[in-house]
Amino acid sequence: MPKAIDGGRIDLILQMLEVLRVSDKIGISFENTEYISPAGYAILAILCDAICEHGTEIVLVRSPSLAALPSYLLKIGKKGKSSFLAIEEFEFELDQVLVFGKVSSLAFDFVQKVSCKFENLLGEDKAWDVDLILKELMQNAVDHSTSERYFLYAGVNRDRFEFGVLDSGVSIPAKMETVYDCKDDIGFLKLALKKDVGTRRERVGGLGLFHMFNNIKREKGKLVIVSRFAQVRRYFSARSAEESKLKHKLRGTWCMGQIPLEK
Amino acid sequence: MIIKISERFKDDYITREAGEELRELIYSSEGDVEIDFSDLKIASASFFDEGIAKLDKDKILSKKVSIKNLFRKDFELLINVCKSRNLSIENLEIFERE
Numbered sequence: 001m002p003k004a005i006d007g008g009r010i011d012l013i014l015q016m017l018e019v020l021r022v023s024d025k026i027g028i029s030f031e032n033t034e035y036i037s038p039a040g041y042a043i044l045a046i047l048c049d050a051i052c053e054h055g056t057e058i059v060l061v062r063s064p065s066l067a068a069l070p071s072y073l074l075k076i077g078k079k080g081k082s083s084f085l086a087i088e089e090f091e092f093e094l095d096q097v098l099v100f101g102k103v104s105s106l107a108f109d110f111v112q113k114v115s116c117k118f119e120n121l122l123g124e125d126k127a128w129d130v131d132l133i134l135k136e137l138m139q140n141a142v143d144h145s146t147s148e149r150y151f152l153y154a155g156v157n158r159d160r161f162e163f164g165v166l167d168s169g170v171s172i173p174a175k176m177e178t179v180y181d182c183k184d185d186i187g188f189l190k191l192a193l194k195k196d197v198g199t200r201r202e203r204v205g206g207l208g209l210f211h212m213f214n215n216i217k218r219e220k221g222k223l224v225i226v227s228r229f230a231q232v233r234r235y236f237s238a239r240s241a242e243e244s245k246l247k248h249k250l251r252g253t254w255c256m257g258q259i260p261l262e263k
Numbered sequence: 264m265i266i267k268i269s270e271r272f273k274d275d276y277i278t279r280e281a282g283e284e285l286r287e288l289i290y291s292s293e294g295d296v297e298i299d300f301s302d303l304k305i306a307s308a309s310f311f312d313e314g315i316a317k318l319d320k321d322k323i324l325s326k327k328v329s330i331k332n333l334f335r336k337d338f339e340l341l342i343n344v345c346k347s348r349n350l351s352i353e354n355l356e357i358f359e360r361e
Contacts, residue, residue, distance in 0.1 A: 106277065128336045132306040135277050139309060195347065210347075211308040211340065 001033045005040030006157065007164075007224050007256045010231055013043055014248035020047075020056045029061040030069065038155030039256050041070055041099045042166050045090050045151045048072050049168065052084045070099070087149060097155035104148050107138055114154045114163070122161060126259060129215045130154065130163055136212045137165035137255050144175055147252060156261070160222075164256035171228035172253050185230035186243045192225075193232075212257075221259035226250050264292040269302040276305055282313025289314075290322050301332035301360065311341045315355075316348040323354065330357045 002009055020026050036044070051058055058076065062069065072089050090101030098117060100110040111134050119127040134152065141150040147169025154163040173188035182188045195210040213234075216223045220237040229249055233242040237260070266288060268276055275281040289296050305311065315330065333341060338359040345357075 106275075108275070108277070125336060128304055128306050128334070131304065132308070132340070135307050136309065139278060211343070 001028060001030050003032050004035045004037065005033060005043060006035070006037035007039040007043075007162070007254075007258075010226055010250075010254075011247050013047075014246060014250055017047065017050050018248055020051055020058075021054050023056055025057040025059070027059040027061060030063040030066055031061055033063045034065050036066070036070075037157040038097045038099070038153045038162050039157070039164055041092060041097060041155075042151045042153035042164065043254075044070055044073055045092075045099060045101060046166050046168065048076050048090075049084060049149060051076050068094075084149070090151060094155070098153065100152045102138070102150055102152065104142065106135075106142055107152055110152050111135060111138075118154065118161070121156070121261070123262070126161070126219065129219055129259065130161065130257075132215055133212045133257055134163055134165070140255075141165050141167040141169065141253070144170070144172075146170055157258070159261055160258045161261055162256065162258040164254065166252070166254045166256075168252035170252075171250065172225070173228045173230065184245065185228050186232065186245065189225050189227060189230050189232045190243070216257050216259065219259040221257060223258075224256040225253065226256075227253040264294060265297045265299060266292075267299045267301070268305075269300075276303065277307045277310055279309045279313040282310040282315075282317075285310075285314035286318060289318065289328060292326070295327040295329070296323075297329045297331060299331050300334070300337065304334045305337045306340070308340060308344055311337075311344045312348065315341060316344045316350050318350065318352060318355070320352045323352065327354045327356070328352070330355070332360045333358065334360055 002012060060073070070092050072085055072092065075085060075089060087101040087103050090099060092099040098114060100107055111131055114134065115127055115131055122130065138152060141147050147167035150165060150167035152165050172192050173185040176188040176192060180188070180191060182191060193210065193213045213223065217236045222236065223234045225232050227250060229246045231244055231246060235241070272281055272285065338357065341357060
């Protein structure tokens with residue numbers, strides 16, 4: 001595992017997911033890991049699900065400099081059989097971190113919990129922005145990706161507040177290519193953020209991601225969307241963007257937002 | 264008719280499905296409709312889009328629709344969502360929470 005487990009080095013994480021899907025037994029070493037961000041805890045939840053799904057036996061090597069590994073990761077170490085952990089096992093809370101798992105339905109309780117826990121820190125306006133973005137993201141996870149299990153997170157990462165939704169359902173490019181034509185997965189991700197672009201046949205939408213995008217932009221935050229073979233990153237404070245193809249496939253979509261905290 | 268969102272939609276004021284239910288309620292009500300958003304922050308473009316911005320003005324010709332007590336940020340969002348749909352209904356009023 002890398003020094004910091006967060007929303008970066010996506011290809012490395014995806015490579016690990018691929019390896020454990022074809023391995024009977026695998027060692028996961030946290031020896032070099034010094035920090036896990038809120039997004040990192042949610043990524044570890046996805047990792048747990050992949051391990052359980054494939055019944056991979058794991059050996060965990062802990063880090064001396066890392067205070068604690070999430071409880072769900074420790075539980076699968078003892079499990080050694082191919083069935084998922086109950087979704088409630090992924091409810092994980094630290095002083096500045098919330099992680100939550102949900103099956104096939106909207107996580108109203110999670111967004112309420114985020115508001116309660118972080119509104120004083122964020123202030124009313126930013127808390128409302130985070131609320132809106134999480135609601136749009138989880139609706140996408142349930143409606144569009146038809147993901148049965150998905151994970152949400154929110155919390156403080158140094159001088160930023162980060163939040164997001166990670167699912168293992170139908171990817172954005174897979175969904176969009178049924179309606180639109182783009183040359184590659186990067187094109188599909190960029191298109192998905194535009195106004196009036198959607199794939200619903202009933203209750204036509206296309207505004208949710210657009211407003212979410214605008215809210216992060218107004219807060220001068222950062223948005224990362226990873227799906228299938230592409231990732232797009234928008235850094236609104238620097239007005240810059242990065243887009244790249246992934247070497248390893250993500251089965252699903254990870255949407256990760258960040259906004260700066262007031263100093 | 265008064266529709267208090269925090270009571271009528273207490274379990275879901277987020278989704279397009281809930282928004283569609285609100286829109287149908289507005290259509291089916293007899294006489295003027297007041298939609299009260301007090302005690303809540305909605306923060307959902309989907310709910311506002313489906314419930315309000317997609318209103319068909321021909322279906323509410325004979326009634327006045329008043330939307331009241333919106334949290335400041337919800338008020339801004341609803342106005343933006345309505346603009347996105349080019350909604351222009353003379354007998355629709357939208358008020359921010361005081």
